[in-house]
Amino acid sequence: xxxxxxxxxxxxxxxxxxxxxxxxxxxxxxxxxxxxxxxxxxxxxxxxxxxxxxxxxxxxxxxxxxxxxxxxxxxxxxxxxxxxxxxxxxxxxxxxxxxxxxxxxxxxxxxxxxxxxxxxxxxxxxxxxxxxxxxxxxxxxxxxxxxxxxxxxxxxxxxxxxxxxxxxxxxxxxxxxxxxxxxxxxxxxxxxxxxxxxxxxxxxxxxxxxxxxxxxxxxxxxxxxxxxxxxxxxxxxxxxxxxxxxxxxxxxxxxxxxxxxxxxxxxxxxxxxxxxxxxxxxxxxxxxxxxxxxxxxxxxxxxxxxxxxxxxxxxxxxxxxxxxxxxxxxxxxxxxxxxxxxxxxx
Ligand SMILES: NC(=O)C[C@H](N)C(=O)O
Numbered sequence: 001x002x003x004x005x006x007x008x009x010x011x012x013x014x015x016x017x018x019x020x021x022x023x024x025x026x027x028x029x030x031x032x033x034x035x036x037x038x039x040x041x042x043x044x045x046x047x048x049x050x051x052x053x054x055x056x057x058x059x060x061x062x063x064x065x066x067x068x069x070x071x072x073x074x075x076x077x078x079x080x081x082x083x084x085x086x087x088x089x090x091x092x093x094x095x096x097x098x099x100x101x102x103x104x105x106x107x108x109x110x111x112x113x114x115x116x117x118x119x120x121x122x123x124x125x126x127x128x129x130x131x132x133x134x135x136x137x138x139x140x141x142x143x144x145x146x147x148x149x150x151x152x153x154x155x156x157x158x159x160x161x162x163x164x165x166x167x168x169x170x171x172x173x174x175x176x177x178x179x180x181x182x183x184x185x186x187x188x189x190x191x192x193x194x195x196x197x198x199x200x201x202x203x204x205x206x207x208x209x210x211x212x213x214x215x216x217x218x219x220x221x222x223x224x225x226x227x228x229x230x231x232x233x234x235x236x237x238x239x240x241x242x243x244x245x246x247x248x249x250x251x252x253x254x255x256x257x258x259x260x261x262x263x264x265x266x267x268x269x270x271x272x273x274x275x276x277x278x279x280x281x282x283x284x285x286x287x288x289x290x291x292x293x294x295x296x297x298x299x300x301x302x303x304x305x306x307x308x309x310x311x312x313x314x315x316x317x318x319x320x321x322x323x324x325x326x327x328x329x330x331x332x333x334x335x336x337x338x339x340x341x342x343x344x345x346x
Pocket of ligand 1: 033
């Protein structure tokens with residue numbers, strides 16, 4: 001059923017949604033996830049259907065949104081975040097760019113499953129060119145759960161996107177009363193509400209009474225590249241190989257044979273790979289020109305280039321190095337540019 005219009009609102013000439021001329025306009029792009037999840041009972045917090053509820057239902061559940069902004073919902077997808085594809089990401093970033101280029105929009109929010117939220121947020125950080133806030137938000141409990149965290153997270157995300165102090169900070173992630181920069185933030189716990197961590201680089205701020213409080217003036221990660229994908233329809237395939245004892249060296253050539261143009265190695269320690277594995281990697285680079293980034297399975301740290309082939313993944317974890325490599329291959333980066341973006345050479 002339609003949301004009743006709060007006092008003082010009238011219908012926007014733009015698209016017929018409630019509109020208050022004294023408030024900023026924020027567009028919510030919904031992609032699914034637990035924040036849109038529905039379970040059969042209020043005590044069920046696993047095994048529910050992610051991406052079950054539409055964006056209008058998410059908005060209707062939080063009438064406080066109308067106190068801080070005029071919100072408009074756009075349904076981009078409605079899936080668990082394990083099913084987000086390059087096609088969805090390209091569609092999402094192209095729609096966001098067009099929206100932020102419009103003078104009517106002051107900021108955008110993306111609702112997303114938390115499992116791969118860091119990948120999409122990082123992708124948007126690298127592909128949206130705007131001073132206006134891009135805020136990615138999820139939830140750890142489905143919308144039907146007792147004490148669901150989605151509604152407050154959504155309200156904080158929209159409040160952040162509407163806040164002029166949020167400009168010029170790149171894509172941000174909101175969960176559990178914290179503001180995190182997309183570049184360095186990762187999911188650290190499968191179940192906890194406090195799952196997102198920003199490691200040594202730290203959070204950007206937190207929320208008090210739903211209002212964002214920043215620790216620092218606006219700044220961006222050093223050397224963060226921008227990739228123009230406004231005309232892209234697909235991205236090159238990049239696969240991740242996970243390092244462990246008794247590694248099967250044949251996996252590298254198998255990945256390349258099935259279409260990978262790039263490989264990210266989630267190596268041991270600071271990016272270590274077995275001798276037989278390294279020989280296999282050198283062979284695929286030599287035979288196929290495959291781009292290889294050495295990253296790490298360790299939670300945090302910096303990975304230097306290993307030997308004469310491939311690139312060191314720098315501070316990027318494997319899933320972020322994969323996104324970066326897809327974009328760099330799409331953009332046709334040469335060796336020197338690859339080294340700059342991955343190894344933070346200046
Ligand atoms: N908390 C969540 O959103 C997890 C969910 N499986 C997803 O990523 O879509």
